Amino acid sequence: MNYLAIVVNLVCIYTVLATSLNLIMGYGGLFSVAHAAFFGIGAYVFALSTIQLDAPFVVALLLAFAAAALASAVISVPSLRISGDYLMLATFAIQILATSLFLNLPITGGPAGIRNIPSAQFFGFPPNSRVGTLVGFVAVTAVCWYVMFEMARSPFGRVLKAIREDELATATVGKNVMWFKISAFAAGCGFAGIAGGMYASLLSFINPDSFAIYMSFTILVMVLLGGLANPFGGLAGALALTLLQEVLRLMLPSAVGAHVSQVLLGVILVAVVMKRPQGLLPEFASQGAFATADTLTERGHADTRQLSFGRRHASSPALLPQPILQAKALAKSYGGVRAVRRFDIDVRAGEIVGLIGPNGAGKTTVFDMIAGAVIPDGGTISFDGKNVTRLAIHRRGQLGIGRLFQDARPLPNMTVLDNVLMAFDDLRREAPLLSFLPIDREREHQRLEQAHDCLRFVGLAEHASERAGSLSFGQQKLLGFARLMAQDARLWLLDEPAAGVDPTMREEIKTAIARCRRELGITVVVVEHNMDFLRDLADRVVFMADGEVQREGALAEIAADPELSRRYLGA
Amino acid sequence: MVDLSLQLLVVGLSQAAIYMLVATGFALILSVSRIFHFAHAAVFALSGFLAFLFAQQAGLPFVLAVLLSAVLSCLVAVVIYLQIYTPLQQRSGNSFIIVLASIGLQFAIENSLALIWGTGGRYLDNPMAAATFKAGNVFIALTDIVAITVAVLGTAATIAFLNMTRLGRAMRAYSENPVMARVVGIEPKLVGAVAMAIGTALLVPAAVITGWYSSLVPTMGMGPLLYAVAAVVVGGIGSVKGAALGALMLGLLSAAISFHFPAFWSDAGAFLIMMVFVIWFPAGLFGIRARSQAAR
Numbered sequence: 001m002n003y004l005a006i007v008v009n010l011v012c013i014y015t016v017l018a019t020s021l022n023l024i025m026g027y028g029g030l031f032s033v034a035h036a037a038f039f040g041i042g043a044y045v046f047a048l049s050t051i052q053l054d055a056p057f058v059v060a061l062l063l064a065f066a067a068a069a070l071a072s073a074v075i076s077v078p079s080l081r082i083s084g085d086y087l088m089l090a091t092f093a094i095q096i097l098a099t100s101l102f103l104n105l106p107i108t109g110g111p112a113g114i115r116n117i118p119s120a121q122f123f124g125f126p127p128n129s130r131v132g133t134l135v136g137f138v139a140v141t142a143v144c145w146y147v148m149f150e151m152a153r154s155p156f157g158r159v160l161k162a163i164r165e166d167e168l169a170t171a172t173v174g175k176n177v178m179w180f181k182i183s184a185f186a187a188g189c190g191f192a193g194i195a196g197g198m199y200a201s202l203l204s205f206i207n208p209d210s211f212a213i214y215m216s217f218t219i220l221v222m223v224l225l226g227g228l229a230n231p232f233g234g235l236a237g238a239l240a241l242t243l244l245q246e247v248l249r250l251m252l253p254s255a256v257g258a259h260v261s262q263v264l265l266g267v268i269l270v271a272v273v274m275k276r277p278q279g280l281l282p283e284f285a286s287q288g289a290f291a292t293a294d295t296l297t298e299r300g301h302a303d304t305r306q307l308s309f310g311r312r313h314a315s316s317p318a319l320l321p322q323p324i325l326q327a328k329a330l331a332k333s334y335g336g337v338r339a340v341r342r343f344d345i346d347v348r349a350g351e352i353v354g355l356i357g358p359n360g361a362g363k364t365t366v367f368d369m370i371a372g373a374v375i376p377d378g379g380t381i382s383f384d385g386k387n388v389t390r391l392a393i394h395r396r397g398q399l400g401i402g403r404l405f406q407d408a409r410p411l412p413n414m415t416v417l418d419n420v421l422m423a424f425d426d427l428r429r430e431a432p433l434l435s436f437l438p439i440d441r442e443r444e445h446q447r448l449e450q451a452h453d454c455l456r457f458v459g460l461a462e463h464a465s466e467r468a469g470s471l472s473f474g475q476q477k478l479l480g481f482a483r484l485m486a487q488d489a490r491l492w493l494l495d496e497p498a499a500g501v502d503p504t505m506r507e508e509i510k511t512a513i514a515r516c517r518r519e520l521g522i523t524v525v526v527v528e529h530n531m532d533f534l535r536d537l538a539d540r541v542v543f544m545a546d547g548e549v550q551r552e553g554a555l556a557e558i559a560a561d562p563e564l565s566r567r568y569l570g571a
Numbered sequence: 572m573v574d575l576s577l578q579l580l581v582v583g584l585s586q587a588a589i590y591m592l593v594a595t596g597f598a599l600i601l602s603v604s605r606i607f608h609f610a611h612a613a614v615f616a617l618s619g620f621l622a623f624l625f626a627q628q629a630g631l632p633f634v635l636a637v638l639l640s641a642v643l644s645c646l647v648a649v650v651i652y653l654q655i656y657t658p659l660q661q662r663s664g665n666s667f668i669i670v671l672a673s674i675g676l677q678f679a680i681e682n683s684l685a686l687i688w689g690t691g692g693r694y695l696d697n698p699m700a701a702a703t704f705k706a707g708n709v710f711i712a713l714t715d716i717v718a719i720t721v722a723v724l725g726t727a728a729t730i731a732f733l734n735m736t737r738l739g740r741a742m743r744a745y746s747e748n749p750v751m752a753r754v755v756g757i758e759p760k761l762v763g764a765v766a767m768a769i770g771t772a773l774l775v776p777a778a779v780i781t782g783w784y785s786s787l788v789p790t791m792g793m794g795p796l797l798y799a800v801a802a803v804v805v806g807g808i809g810s811v812k813g814a815a816l817g818a819l820m821l822g823l824l825s826a827a828i829s830f831h832f833p834a835f836w837s838d839a840g841a842f843l844i845m846m847v848f849v850i851w852f853p854a855g856l857f858g859i860r861a862r863s864q865a866a867r
Contacts, residue, residue, distance in 0.1 A: 031667045078850045085607070085666060086853050089804055093846040096797055096838055103835040111835070213793075217674045224671055255690075259682040266679030270655060273672045277663075 005130045006202070011242045012141040013198045018222040019148050019234030020191035025220075026229030026283070027152050028184035029164025030080070033216045034091035037098030038068040038189035040211025042196025047114045047206055048107065057120035061140065061197045068193025069186040076185045080178060083167070095213050102208035113207025120201045137198060144191055149231045150436035151187065155427040155444070157435065158414075160184050161229070162422045165411035172371060172405075173423045173487050174397025183432040221269045227279030236280045241265065285467045286415050322385075324349040324523050325370070325491055330379035331547075332365050339365040341547035343379070345525075347491075352517060352524040354538035354555065356531075362547040363527045364406070367493050370525075371403045372396040383491065398425060402489025406496045408476040412469025416460060419468045419479055420451040423486035447486075454482040458512055474505030481512050485520065492516070494526040498533040506530075510537055531559055574708040579830050580823070585715040585784070587822025588722035591815050592777035593792075594799035594806075595726045596770030598814030599733075601803060602746045603766035605666065606656050609673040611799070612792030613680035614651075614771055618644040619778030619787045620684055623693050633698065641775040648771040649764050651676060657760060684789040695782030718780045725773050726815040732769070733811065742766060746809065797838070798822065801845035807858020817856070821845075 021035045042064035049055040049063045079090040102108050109115075118127075122139075125132025151157055162170040163177050171177045200206050218241070226237025248261040272279060323346045330343040340362040347353050355363050368374035370381055372393035381389045388396055411419050424447045428440040455461045458478040463471060468479060477497055484492055497513070498506045510533060516522050528534050534541060534555055543551040543558050545567070551558055558564060593615060600608045618640050625636030655676070659669050702713035733739040742762045745752040753759060781791055799814070802821055806813025821841040829837035848855055 031670070082850060082853060085808075086849055088607075088667070088670065089800065090846060090849045092797075092800060093804075093842045093849060096842040097846065100835060100839040100842070104833060104839070213797075217678070220671060220674065221678075256686065259685045262682035263679050263686070266675040266677065266682065269675030269678065270672050273659065273668055273675065274655065277668060 002130055005134045007242060007246050008134060009137045009198075009202050011238050012137040013195050013202070014219075014222060014238030014242055015141055015235045016144045016191055016195040016198070017219050017234075018226060018238045019145055019231075020188040020195070021219050022223050022226070022228065022230075022234045023148050023152060023191070024185055024188035025223060026233065027157055027160045027164065028181060028188070029160075030083075030181060030185060031088045032091040032185075033088060033213065033220065034095040034098065035189075035192055035219045036211045036213065036215035037095050038072055038192040039196040039199070039215065039219075040098060040102055040206075040208070041071050042068045042193025043200040043206045043211065044102070044108055044114070044196075045193070046197030047117045047200045050118050050201075051114070051116070057122070057136070057201065060201075061194050064193040064197035065190040066193075068196065069190030072189030073182060073186045076182050080181045080185065092213075095216055099208055099212050102211060108208070111208060113205065114200075115205050117200050117204045117206070119204055133202070137202070140194070140198060144194055145235070147436045148187075148191060151432065152229075152231055154429040154435035155421070155424075156180070156183075156430050156432050158418055158422050159430060161414055161418075162411050165413060166409050168373065168393075169405065169409040169411065170422070171393045172373070172397050172403050173483065174394050174425055175422075176392075176394045187432055218265070221265055223279075224277075225268060225272055225279055227281035227283065229283040230279070230281040233279055233281050240280065244268075283413070285413060286418065286465060322349065323347060324384055325525070326380075326382045327366075327370065328380050330366065330369055330376045330381065332362075332369060332374060332376050338547055340369070340376075343544070343547070343549060345542060345549070347523060347525060349490075349523050350517065350521055351540075352513070352526065352538050354534040354541035355525055355527045355544060356529070356534070356541050356558075357544035357550075361544045363544055364495060366544070367403065367495055367525075367527065371401055371493055397487065397489075400488065400490035401493070402484040402487050402491065403493040404477065404480040404484065404495060404497060406499065408473065408480050410468040410471065410476045410479055412467065414468055415465050416455065416468050416471065416479055417448075417451055417464040420454050420482045420486045421447065423483045424451075425487070451482075451486060454485040455479075457485065457515075458482045459508065472501075472505075474501035474509065477501065477509055478512060481509075481516065485516070490522055492522055492524045492526075494524060494528075496527055496529065498528060498530050506533060513537060531555065577707075577709045579826060581709065581711055581715055583823040583826030585718045585780075586826055587819045588718040589777045589781055590795055590798040590802065590818040590822040591722045592725055592773045593795040594802040594814045594818035595729055595811060596773040597796070597799040598803045598806065598811045599729065599766050600770045602809045602811060603742050604652070604656065604660075604763040606652075606660075607666065607670045607673060607800075608656075608767075608770070609670065609796065610651065610676035610680060611770070611774070612796035613677045613684070614644055614648050615774045615778050615792035615795065616684055616787070616789050617647065617680060618771070618775045619695075619782050619791065620688050620693070620789075622775070622779050623688070623695055623782065623787055627693075627696065637775060637779060640778075641772055644775060645768045645771045648767045652764055652767040653760065657763070681789045681792075688787070688789070690788060690790075692786035692788050693782070694786050695779060697783040700783070714780070714783055721776045721780070725776065729769060729773065730812055730815075738762075738765060798825075798841060801841050803855075804845050804848050805855055807855025808853075810855065810857035813855055813857030 017035065017039060021032065024030050024032055045067040046060045046064040049060045055063065075094055079087060082090060103111055120133065120136060121127045122132040122136035159170065159175050159180055163180055167177055222237030222241050223234060225240055226235065227233030244264060245261045248257040251257065252260055325345065325347040327343060327345045330340055332340045343366055355366070357363055365374065369376045372391060375390060380387060383399055383401055386399070388399065427444060427447065429435045452461065452464065455464055458481050460475060460478055460482065463475065468476065471479060497509050501509065513524060514537060517524060526538065538555055540553060541555045541558055542549055543564060551561065551564060593611065597608060597611050600606055621640035621643055622636050625631045625639045626633050655672055656669055659672055697714060699713040699717065704711045733743050741757045742765065745757050745759065745762045749759065777795065798818060798821055802817030803814045805821065806817035821844070824840050825837040828840045
């Protein structure tokens with residue numbers, strides 16, 4: 001009985017650990033091999049605060065959470081500027097440094113660690129009561145798991161997943177990618193700190209060995225085995241691994257059993273990676289976890305219906321005379337190549353301006369500069385009277401600059417509906433500290449309706465619960481329009497919306513653009529090679545070549561210019 | 572004081588020699604195949620135990636034992652590359668999946684070694700154990716000289732191979748531009764397997780020297796591997812020369828630190844430097860910058 005209780009307690013600790021790493025890795029897409037370091041920070045802070053401050057169990061756990069979260073935030077502010085392999089390497093260094101600190105700081109007791117950590121007392125159970133500890137651990141684990149579960153499926157979790165899928169696309173929609181990453185990292189590490197506190201309390205003795213890089217690897221195995229980005233993945237992985245270890249420990253002599261279980265752990269990890277990379281429990285495509293499909297079927301087709309919501313931000317009635325976008329003398333060089341020499345443009349609200357020119361003229365670089373993906377070497381950009389030349393990419397998204405990338409950049413492993421929902425900017429539960437609370441549901445419901453409206457508007461209503469990656473290229477572009485609507489973008493930068501799609505879809509896309517302008521009053525700048533596409537769509541065109549604007553005017557005028565045709569279109 | 576510094580230099584260099592050999596191989600595999608081969612640590616231990624098996628348990632001549640160990644270790648590494656890493660790389664470009672597989676292999680191999688040879692430590696007989704020179708007040712063991720010489724020669728030979736042979740140049744071409752290299756007919760699996768074999772071959776002398784200095788334990792590879800990772804970052808991802816020099820510098824640094832501070836601090840300096848490089852100078856000292864900027 002005692003033995004079983006300890007095993008259950010261990011499963012609890014591992015569940016919190018694996019679920020918290022899953023939040024960072026599965027949802028946030030941040031690969032960390034430093035999780036054991038934060039587990040350790042929590043354990044030491046718990047031990048010291050119970051011994052030296054006489055802190056009660058729950059208070060010590062909260063301190064452990066705070067310390068681990070704070071440490072992770074301090075480290076992540078510089079580290080999360082980098083990504084991919086470099087982030088993994090940074091967490092690698094953090095892990096080794098943490099081990100080194102645990103071994104050396106006078107306060108941690110060096111290699112010997114800390115002994116005689118008082119055991120916790122729960123709900124009137126006597127101290128050291130097995131049942132009491134069991135009940136307490138299960139309760140703490142349930143609370144931690146539930147908070148993380150809610151975070152992962154809240155709007156906060158949705159944006160995290162979006163960042164994992166496509167960082168640039170998510171920033172362009174107006175999300176502060178850095179902030180979301182730091183929050184996810186801090187939250188995950190904080191919960192690892194809680195697991196550390198539970199561990200210290202259970203064993204009443206800790207030393208640096210338990211928090212070395214091997215522990216980080218073990219947690220990684222649990223997450224992967226259980227299932228990345230599945231809310232139950234951490235639990236499944238923790239359960240499977242603990243059972244394996246304990247069964248082998250019972251069957252074999254202890255030293256042999258430990259090694260055999262580690263060998264099996266390694267073999268299982270390789271096998272999972274090779275044969276079943278999604279783990280025991282695969283990820284749900286839908287963010288809500290409980291699919292929205294049933295609410296979908298009762299909606300009829302209402303393709304021609306007017307959008308049911310007005311603008312959420314200051315409305316800009318169509319065709320006001322003042323310019324919404326002004327660029328002056330923009331220039332950008334890459335190394336020695338002057339991609340854009342001098343670019344000027346004035347776009348009035350409600351206009352559709354075509355930006356045309358030969359390949360290599362600098363059109364995409366111009367878009368990059370307006371949307372904020374690239375900071376110009378010189379010149380100014382103002383949007384709606386505000387100088388945005390050096391503004392961060394997500395700030396421009398929030399102001400209302402929207403962009404459809406040439407390759408559409410959908411979030412392939414999320415549902416079509418979630419692709420739209422992530423673009424709304426006013427959901428309270430996008431804030432990590434509010435994300436797990438039962439608030440703001442009415443507005444979320446409203447936004448859900450609006451997301452369906454956006455999808456209906458572009459004719460994707462019946463695809464709402466499909467993976468965005470399974471749509472055709474043309475449909476992905478239409479989805480991009482729906483995302484721009486949800487973002488409430490007033491200026492749409494469309495990079496070759498008609499390229500790579502069939503003629504029927506091309507017409508559909510063209511109709512959608514015209515309709516969005518008519519009914520939403522948006523302003524459009526569209527890069528396009530296909531003159532037919534622009535013919536009765538663009539109010540005027542800007543012809544760009546060699547990094548400079550060559551001519552502006554009606555499309556017919558420019559297309560008829562023999563000089564331009566000869567020099568740039570090779571006719 | 573001068574004597575002390577010189578003695579420190581000898582101790583540091585002999586430690587750095589091992590780091591250099593491990594780091595050169597790790598960097599070669601990373602730059603050619605883009606694989607973080609963490610199981611390098613386990614293969615390192617494996618090669619040491621194989622040398623022990625042939626030389627002491629089977630009683631074969633020392634040179635033959637080392638050669639056999641090298642052949643078998645390389646075989647294991649190449650099989651890992653062809654049977655596990657290559658299929659994973661073909662399936663997804665995500666390098667983390669391969670890191671995870673590599674960690675799994677690390678667990679499996681290391682603990683298998685523990686099951687076979689135990690964790691108590693096995694000693695390799697050092698034929699040169701007694702030979703020590705004294706220069707002034709500085710002691711130099713013949714083993715130190717051999718270790719440093721082997722490390723320098725091994726690294727130099729690897730770099731020379733990359734620069735002077737046709738196959739080596741093909742490997743560099745593939746490392747710098749895989750798509751282009753494939754277009755001109757370089758077979759990715761071949762260059763990857765050769766990198767794996769050379770990287771593993773460099774481990775064998777390092778493992779034997781470790782066995783001479785201290786003892787063979789299954790976890791013996793982890794320390795040098797950690798330094799190899801740090802060295803690769805400091806030297807710049809993609810540069811074999813950079814990794815070798817990085818390992819040399821970090822090895823000396825850690826010896827210097829452990830001389831003045833309690834021994835456990837010795838790692839802190841190296842990994843603090845790694846941290847600074849990875850965040851603020853990701854291109855390292857000799858890195859190819861453009862390659863790894865791409866996120867995920």
